Amino acid sequence: xxxxxxxxxxxxSFKDYSIYFLTLTLAVCIFYSFNSLDSQQAIQEMNKNSVFxxxxxxxxxxxxxxxxxxxxxxxxxxxxxxxxxRKRELGLYMTLGMSKAKISRIxxxxxxxxxxxxxxxxxxxxxxxxxxxxxxxxxxxxMDLEKYKFVFSLGAMMKSIVYFGxxxxxxxxxxxxxxxKYKLIDLLNASKRNEEVKLKNSFVSVLTFxxxxxxxxxxxxxxxxxxxxxxxxxxxITVLMGVFGTLLxxxxxxxxxxxxxxxxxxxxxxNINIFVLRQINNKVNTNFLSMTIICLMLFLTISLIFTAFxxxxxxxxxxxxxxxxxxxxxxxxxxxEDLAVNDIEAYLNNIxxxxxxxxxxxxxxxxxxxxTIEDLLSKYLSEEEQITIQENYLYGPxxxxxxxxxxxxxxxxxxxxxxxxxxxxxxxxSYGTILQALPEYMKNEDHITIEDKAYAIKNDVPIEENIRIxxxxxxxxxxxxxxxxxxxxxxxxxxxxxxxxxxxxxxxxKFSTLFNNLAENKYREIHPGLVIGSTIDQIKERENGSAxxxxxxxxFLGLIFIISSAAVMALQQLSDASDSLERYKSLKKIGVTxxxxxxxxxxxxxxxxxxxxxxxxxxxxVGIKAVSGMFHFNYESVLISALILVIIYGGYFYAxxxxxxxxxxGRN
Amino acid sequence: MQQILSVEKIEKYYGNKGNITKAIDxxxxxxxxxxxxxxxxxxGSGKTTLLNCISTIxxxxxxxxxxxxxxxxxxxxxxxxxxxxxxxGFIFQDFNLLDTLTAYENIALALTIQNRGAxxxxxxxxxxxxxxxxxxxxxxxxxxxxxxxxxxxxCARAIVTEPSLILADEPxxxxxxxxxxxxxxxxxxxxxxxxxxxLMVTHDSFTASYANRIxxxxxxxxxxxxxxxxxxxxEFFNKIIEVVTLLGGDVGNVL
Numbered sequence: 008x009x010x011x012x013x014x015x016x017x018x019x020s021f022k023d024y025s026i027y028f029l030t031l032t033l034a035v036c037i038f039y040s041f042n043s044l045d046s047q048q049a050i051q052e053m054n055k056n057s058v059f060x061x062x063x064x065x066x067x068x069x070x071x072x073x074x075x076x077x078x079x080x081x082x083x084x085x086x087x088x089x090x091x092x093r094k095r096e097l098g099l100y101m102t103l104g105m106s107k108a109k110i111s112r113i114x115x116x117x118x119x120x121x122x123x124x125x126x127x128x129x130x131x132x133x134x135x136x137x138x139x140x141x142x143x144x145x146x147x148x149x150m151d152l153e154k155y156k157f158v159f160s161l162g163a164m165m166k167s168i169v170y171f172g173x174x175x176x177x178x179x180x181x182x183x184x185x186x187x188k189y190k191l192i193d194l195l196n197a198s199k200r201n202e203e204v205k206l207k208n209s210f211v212s213v214l215t216f217x218x219x220x221x222x223x224x225x226x227x228x229x230x231x232x233x234x235x236x237x238x239x240x241x242x243x244i245t246v247l248m249g250v251f252g253t254l255l256x257x258x259x260x261x262x263x264x265x266x267x268x269x270x271x272x273x274x275x276x277x278n279i280n281i282f283v284l285r286q287i288n289n290k291v292n293t294n295f296l297s298m299t300i301i302c303l304m305l306f307l308t309i310s311l312i313f314t315a316f317x318x319x320x321x322x323x324x325x326x327x328x329x330x331x332x333x334x335x336x337x338x339x340x341x342x343x344e345d346l347a348v349n350d351i352e353a354y355l356n357n358i359x360x361x362x363x364x365x366x367x368x369x370x371x372x373x374x375x376x377x378x379t380i381e382d383l384l385s386k387y388l389s390e391e392e393q394i395t396i397q398e399n400y401l402y403g404p405x406x407x408x409x410x411x412x413x414x415x416x417x418x419x420x421x422x423x424x425x426x427x428x429x430x431x432x433x434x435x436x437s438y439g440t441i442l443q444a445l446p447e448y449m450k451n452e453d454h455i456t457i458e459d460k461a462y463a464i465k466n467d468v469p470i471e472e473n474i475r476i477x478x479x480x481x482x483x484x485x486x487x488x489x490x491x492x493x494x495x496x497x498x499x500x501x502x503x504x505x506x507x508x509x510x511x512x513x514x515x516x517k518f519s520t521l522f523n524n525l526a527e528n529k530y531r532e533i534h535p536g537l538v539i540g541s542t543i544d545q546i547k548e549r550e551n552g553s554a555x556x557x558x559x560x561x562x563f564l565g566l567i568f569i570i571s572s573a574a575v576m577a578l579q580q581l582s583d584a585s586d587s588l589e590r591y592k593s594l595k596k597i598g599v600t601x602x603x604x605x606x607x608x609x610x611x612x613x614x615x616x617x618x619x620x621x622x623x624x625x626x627x628x629v630g631i632k633a634v635s636g637m638f639h640f641n642y643e644s645v646l647i648s649a650l651i652l653v654i655i656y657g658g659y660f661y662a663x664x665x666x667x668x669x670x671x672x673g674r675n
Numbered sequence: 676m677q678q679i680l681s682v683e684k685i686e687k688y689y690g691n692k693g694n695i696t697k698a699i700d701x702x703x704x705x706x707x708x709x710x711x712x713x714x715x716x717x718x719g720s721g722k723t724t725l726l727n728c729i730s731t732i733x734x735x736x737x738x739x740x741x742x743x744x745x746x747x748x749x750x751x752x753x754x755x756x757x758x759x760x761x762x763x764g765f766i767f768q769d770f771n772l773l774d775t776l777t778a779y780e781n782i783a784l785a786l787t788i789q790n791r792g793a794x795x796x797x798x799x800x801x802x803x804x805x806x807x808x809x810x811x812x813x814x815x816x817x818x819x820x821x822x823x824x825x826x827x828x829x830c831a832r833a834i835v836t837e838p839s840l841i842l843a844d845e846p847x848x849x850x851x852x853x854x855x856x857x858x859x860x861x862x863x864x865x866x867x868x869x870x871x872x873x874l875m876v877t878h879d880s881f882t883a884s885y886a887n888r889i890x891x892x893x894x895x896x897x898x899x900x901x902x903x904x905x906x907x908x909x910e911f912f913n914k915i916i917e918v919v920t921l922l923g924g925d926v927g928n929v930l
Contacts, residue, residue: 272793272794272797273792273793275793276783276786276787276791276792276793276796277787277790278787278788278790279784279787279788280787281776281780281783281784281787282773282775282776282784285773285775285776285780286775288775289775590773590774590775592771593771593772593773594773594784596732596765596767596771597765597771597784597785597788597832598756598759598760598761598763598785598788599760599784599788600756600760600788601756603788
């Protein structure tokens, strides 16, 4: 009997609360899809790299927990909404003499049914979506999938079931709590309760609105001026100002707008605009807090998705760099050990690694001088550049290479040797692209003083070719004479390799295996030294891998955020529609046409959905502008982020509009 | 005197073959301009169905309803909406005021859906508020008003569009006796001073005694008709009570 009631309720809920089901299903679907990443072909390729696998696993499990907390909150909120709407029905059960325990049982069966259905539908949908995701993954990782492979992840399925199972369990407990709290009289009179109309002083509302705009504009100006590079406390103040401004904005907007509209009589007295404006004023007034949160979530979503896609574009552009060698490795020198231990050539001998004759290579030592970058350039560094140096970890002792080692590297590349006199140095650095100070320095100074000895700078502009391929994009070396007399501290002992085209694959296999083994500390017992090496392919893979991770996380969080906010909006609209049913009935009775009512519903939904989105878009534009220095702004990423946003948000909007229309029409 | 409403042999059936309920069973009557007609009857007698049919909310099964020379049973949906908007004014038992709007805006709504100009709306509202003595409460929200005030605002909303016919469904049903009296005085004033045509459904004899003429309905048929003529309200009230008693077994329902 009770399960029959529950079953019928669920059947009815499907129609009334399709949004709730849609949200649950979508949430499960997204959760499954992203957790099934590790069973994808392309990712499995990447997973051969242990570092990538571990960071993927860590990130995924971390975000999964975070996401399930967000979703749990959303589902409990949505469920609470539905229970509130059903107060009368529950009250009816109680007047018929049903005990609270039995009502609880009905609700438990309902939640169970809804949970099972949404889980099955969500995982089913997730399996379909993950096929598409695997194509996207391959694309991001710039890999060609030879043949299509069906992707299914048992682990992801189990994880979805467990996580959502816990969420549904929480919902059940929450329902019990809610039921036990209610009194019969409140349940029966629930729909008669009058909306509390907040009367606000018009002057105050205008003032608050202006204040909120001032806060927002001030926050925008701050962030545009300093970007994200400001000090932490400064940044926090800016963010707080933005949040507070947003809150005030929604708090005062509708009252301000109403004041404004009331002045414009010809608009105010057109059709049923009076009604629409008052409805919105009411809603925004009561929901300003949730609107603020939704606006900020949308802002995060837009920024996340945009950043994720933009990062991909940035990395793609970076990896278009040409690498002068096929592989490089370095041994981190240990100051306590003697020279022999700190020599990479000896290390390779120790582990029985030999170069084939066709693997051309050059060994070299990298030293640290008794001179720091900031001292060297101090005269030319602006205050901003001081900060740049700090943030990009460019500070510290200057690295140096002896000219004979440098010539060996040049020879490997097939370049001419360079002659360097005893009192000359060469500057090899990419800092010129970040710091204006370096070109300035090179232009104005012709000597570098190291430990009170002056050396003439041989080149006028810095040489921008890197010493080894795994050095990173920021480097600064002085090439010093072989019989340099100053203090030298060995930093790295390194080598570069150039494969021969014929044996490219063989060599690549050999070196990447070596480097993977090194990363897993396989030779630690033979030799204590720490050696780190990479081939070009490994570097590219790592870059693509991190791009993929960022995109996945951005997408995952972004999608969850947008679904959560759209679902909350939709549920609020729907529940509000049921609350306003009497009003719509009254309107019909005094002769308002269906067309006008539909128009009013559309207007309300539009305004309600667009308000937080509009402000979020403005926030994002400012935010993206502020960080634009870090990214290459490309239109592709704008387009993709906008598309995702429009499809999901628009879908929810449309579903809400139709739902509200049905509620208003259906029960008249 | 011009005829505003003419109901000709209307019937309204509910249910289907073999199980037919006749809610209205062959009713005919006329209402002239400036008349204040009351319709009385016990619960289930069909008075609300009759009102719903006249107000175009429901459709008759057979018969004609002619308002201002227009047969409303033949109107299509669009025409019905326009007709309801322009020719009829409604006053309901539960007021049907929008709780989110001020009294002023509630009245204005009836005009804005007719696309009247802003200046005209303001003037008309001021006028009607004057008539019904609600000028002082125009800027209040319904929850700040008493039941009687609410019903007078609803009344103002009904007559502000100057409809041919005002339909009132148990207007005093949710009011205490003092508020009822005030409201009915307003009705009387509207009827006498402004020649509004009012059709009021009620089962309260006191309320009915304010009308010029009363139709008694029982089981879907007209059972009796009383005309006030030159009687005082007190005399008329006593006559009503007599008929109500005559109506028989279900006096309890009638009173």
